[in-house]
Amino acid sequence: MEREWRVAQGGRGGGGGGGGGGGGAAKPDPELRNRVADLEQENKTLRQRVEAARGRVHDLLSRLTFLEEQARQPGGNGGGSGSAPSSGSAGGP
Secondary structure (H helix, E strand, O other): OHHHHHHHOOOOOOOOOOOOOOOOOOOOOHHHHHHHHHHHHHHHHHHHHHHHHHHHHHHHHHHHHHHHHHHHOOOHHHOOOOOOOOOOOOOOO
8 A cells, every 4th residue: 555655646755666657657547546535535534533532532531630639639529429439438347
């Protein structure tokens, strides 16, 4: 696939034995150009999805940090959400 990209980009980025057709690298065939365009579009979409996921992870980490800090405060503010107590707080003698 790397070779296809180089060919579609006009043969830039290094040699490599490749022959066939003399001037083929100067004007890649339309099918290859379409493939490269499709891959570039897919890459753009994936980059956007990764960036959105990074934003969501950042938000989740912020929430987690806030909740951890809140849990460390004396008294705990009673901010439970109805979940079971943690193993460390369900004490008996």
